[in-house]
Amino acid sequence: MTETIETTEPVQPTPPPGEPSSPWAIRDFRLLWVGRVAAVLGIQIQSSALLWQVYEIARRDHPIAEASLYLGLVGLCQFLPLLALTLPAGAMADRRDRKHTVTISVIVEAACALAFLAMAIHGNPPLWGLLAVAAVFGAARAFLAPASQAFLPMVVGRRALPPAIAAQSIAFQTGAIAGPALGGVIVGLSVPYAYAVALGMFAVGIGSLLLIRTSGKPAPSPNRISAVAQVKEGLAYVWNTKIVLGAISLDLIVVLLAGVALLTPIFARDILHVGPEGFGLLRAAFGAGALLMALYLSRFPIVKHGGRWMFAAVAVFGLCTLTFGLSKTVWLSGAVLFIGGAADMISVNIRQTLIQLSTPDHMRGRVSSVSMLFIGASNELGEAYSGVAVRFLGPIGAAVFGGVGALASTGIWAKLFPDLRKADRLD
Numbered sequence: 001m002t003e004t005i006e007t008t009e010p011v012q013p014t015p016p017p018g019e020p021s022s023p024w025a026i027r028d029f030r031l032l033w034v035g036r037v038a039a040v041l042g043i044q045i046q047s048s049a050l051l052w053q054v055y056e057i058a059r060r061d062h063p064i065a066e067a068s069l070y071l072g073l074v075g076l077c078q079f080l081p082l083l084a085l086t087l088p089a090g091a092m093a094d095r096r097d098r099k100h101t102v103t104i105s106v107i108v109e110a111a112c113a114l115a116f117l118a119m120a121i122h123g124n125p126p127l128w129g130l131l132a133v134a135a136v137f138g139a140a141r142a143f144l145a146p147a148s149q150a151f152l153p154m155v156v157g158r159r160a161l162p163p164a165i166a167a168q169s170i171a172f173q174t175g176a177i178a179g180p181a182l183g184g185v186i187v188g189l190s191v192p193y194a195y196a197v198a199l200g201m202f203a204v205g206i207g208s209l210l211l212i213r214t215s216g217k218p219a220p221s222p223n224r225i226s227a228v229a230q231v232k233e234g235l236a237y238v239w240n241t242k243i244v245l246g247a248i249s250l251d252l253i254v255v256l257l258a259g260v261a262l263l264t265p266i267f268a269r270d271i272l273h274v275g276p277e278g279f280g281l282l283r284a285a286f287g288a289g290a291l292l293m294a295l296y297l298s299r300f301p302i303v304k305h306g307g308r309w310m311f312a313a314v315a316v317f318g319l320c321t322l323t324f325g326l327s328k329t330v331w332l333s334g335a336v337l338f339i340g341g342a343a344d345m346i347s348v349n350i351r352q353t354l355i356q357l358s359t360p361d362h363m364r365g366r367v368s369s370v371s372m373l374f375i376g377a378s379n380e381l382g383e384a385y386s387g388v389a390v391r392f393l394g395p396i397g398a399a400v401f402g403g404v405g406a407l408a409s410t411g412i413w414a415k416l417f418p419d420l421r422k423a424d425r426l427d
Contacts, residue, residue: 049120290345313346
């Protein structure tokens with residue numbers, strides 16, 4: 001017998017009848033959406049330029065295995081600030097104006113793009129300088145993520161929240177497709193120009209955020225407790241809500257093992273031999289699959305058998321990673337990345353809908369910060385792990401091992417979290 005998703009929190013009130021059901025009818029949401037597209041474009045173009053630049057510098061003096069470790073350091077330098085700051089940032093998002101926090105964070109990201117640009121113009125930047133700016137960028141993301149996720153329900157209300165989450169995913173994937181593709185092409189022309197374009201995208205994002213009228217002040221907490229106690233309360237909520245814990249921990253372990261973002265420059269340059277343009281297309285393929293799936297889910301959201309859909313999607317993601325590692329042709333590599341992106345979007349959509357709808361407003365910042373810490377760990381720490389795995393297993397071995405590990409983890413988590421596996425309705 002299937003089970004509906006339950007939480008330990010009291011049932012929240014029904015949205016007012018006059019509340020818009022479509023997020024696109026809300027002016028501030030449209031501005032927030034444009035700002036998100038611009039910021040994601042900036043992040044992806046900057047990331048493409050940084051990964052390519054670091055790998056090119058490292059390959060001047062090191063073989064493939066050792067050069068890959070430097071790519072891992074890019075992820076590690078961004079993850080450590082996330083690890084240290086995300087939970088305090090979540091508590092701050094429940095006390096301070098969320099819109100102000102988001103805006104300041106994007107301003108800091110723009111300053112990082114300016115620093116990358118200045119070093120690229122120099123012509124031969126030191127690796128330690130690039131990694132230091134990457135660490136500052138990771139710190140800005142630590143404050144941006146929980147505040148932006150907690151701000152979204154304040155802009156659209158509860159009635160329009162599920163389609164707004166899908167629309168925000170479309171915004172992200174639009175940037176995730178265009179960013180790497182543009183980044184690959186622009187990097188082929190000029191690395192400094194790529195950083196300049198990224199800086200322009202961040203400027204557009206800042207302008208959009210400044211035009212938003214919705215207040216970002218969170219609802220007052222029913223309990224006046226210290227910041228440390230607030231962090232503990234958020235962690236306790238996630239720990240006691242096993243469906244949420246299972247969903248975000250599964251994402252952590254699978255992306256940690258099977259994420260292929262760091263492997264794409266290695267495969268593009270030294271295995272598939274397709275250069276920076278092919279590198280951009282490989283990175284864009286994953287986003288293209290995710291975008292099309294997000295468009296579908298915004299029109300036809302998953303409302304039944306949520307747990308089964310999540311586990312099936314994660315298994316497909318692992319299988320795609322395994323196939324990517326074994327592929328010797330660029331078209332097959334791009335195809336499995338496309339399918340993997342679509343599968344990942346199903347998992348992301350189910351997880352985010354569950355977390356946002358089941359969390360009261362005064363705790364959204366903290367719960368979002370826990371979720372983003374897991375996501376940050378899976379992405380940035382996953383890049384560091386991939387660098388080490390390539391060092392010992394080679395790029396093909398690292399991808400194959402990650403795919404097999406993701407498939408095994410899917411079965412283990414289905415056993416450890418039966419409530420997540422049996423979760424039915426998501427509406």
